[in-house]
Amino acid sequence: MTSTETSALYRVLSPPSVEGGKTVAIFPTASGDLQARTAQSASPLSVFIESADVSGVSLRVFTPTKERGSSDSGALAALAFLQSQGTLLDVADVTMGGEVMPAQLCGGEWLLKQGDVTARAVEADLSPLGVDTGGAWVASVSRPNLVVEVADVGTLDAFTPDADAISALNRATDTTGLVLFAPGGEGRADVSFRAFGPLKGFLEDGASSNMFACLVGVLGVTGRLPTGTNMLRGAQRMPGAPSRLTAQFSPAPDGAADVWVGGRAERSAR
Template identity: 75%
Template sequence: MTAAIAPALYRVLSPPRSEGGKAVAVFADASGDLQARAAAAGVPLSVFVEAVDVGGVSLRVFTPTQEKGSSDSGALAALAFLQTQSELLDVVEVQMGGEIMPAQLCGGEWLLRQGDVGVTEVPALDLSPLGLGVRSVQIASASRPNLVIEVADLGALEAFSPDAEGIAAVNRATGTTGLVLYTPGGPDRAEVSFRAFGPLKGFLEDGASSNMFACLVGVLGAQGRLPTDLKMLRGAQRMPGAPARLTAQFTPAANGAADVWVGGRAERVSP
């Protein structure tokens, strides 16, 4: 019997000089008991390469206890790994969990297409369950609607203590599934800092959320606050104890942002 090849361990979307982001194990093959191999990997997320050619990859993604379906972080780690193992075009298709998502290599980082983001204003709303000061409120959607709220400054953002029931109540009142809090600026020259919450999605806070960052990019586009030169934006996601750094590429639009791609660096941390 041939021994299974050990996975390559990657840290995805971590800020510079930080061990934040997400740890992902990348397996070069998809043979045997994938769930058992994922459980033995010792990290929250494992991705298995089923097939690869120059224009596309097919992946399966697992947590230690179940198959996840799709994962942007898993795809970014797999693409970074495969880029060192075989020839990939700068634009490829990633198939995972029954979905096909375009990916592109930009400035040494892989980005995944999140699609067009639409933004709408929020009618009068009681935000007292959140217990924080608010500067602006919008709903943004890139396949899933999120409530996007600007807070006073980085201190207020980082001091926010999430309450699952309060966030869920505000999401239900607005017909949204998640909450994004943000403020301009951030560490390491980030243009915006944010946190992402989703009790109705099954988690309290996500440390690195591509889709929710895309929604924030749409809100900034609707407000006319996106960069007009490089069409790129750096975001610092500030989950306490697990910071992340995401990159977005976009086309500004009057009611949001079009053709939004989100990703970031994936660094190999084991042989």
């Protein structure tokens, strides 16, 4: 294999029959100049497999300009690739950026453990968002996000983000990102949402496991998690880049704990 070759290209978290989600290049070895190999791959995200056995995998993740500490999308692509090679069991530990994240295969989709979610209602002036809103909550799993409900999916799709307004609202509520959501959605989605993070260095994310986990926590404390199942489908609706995420949750009296998030990762043509 030359330094410019990739073993596989994956489309991660894309809705069925729709071009969306994220594209990830998988390299089965982590040798040579990894940043140069990433730049040559022409993929927005590249994952290098440092080591792998039946119980776990160690990864390094790069964008075309720098190394990232971790990426859930990158991990899902690597897990799908290694599963296709017969390398992994149905449970594994993923090491990225010095952190270890448990993973499990569920219904043909890999899910990554996000952790226990805490969520509480918050009073905030939401008028700078320029959209009619319902309740607001601060939800956290490793970092706090402001989660705000809007009336319906149409309102969600029509929202135009303003980086300054969102940043000011995050600072006022001691949060790092904003999640807007509405019940239901296309493709049998239980909930639809969009995720924004100008304080994190991006205006809108097309597929955010952490922010979806925070939303699951809010649905838990408001008594709106599905009954009769521990799975929930979320449609992330960034314009032009839709994604579908799956959450597995363990209900708790004060919300949703032990949330896992993941979804489909399919090999695509080069």
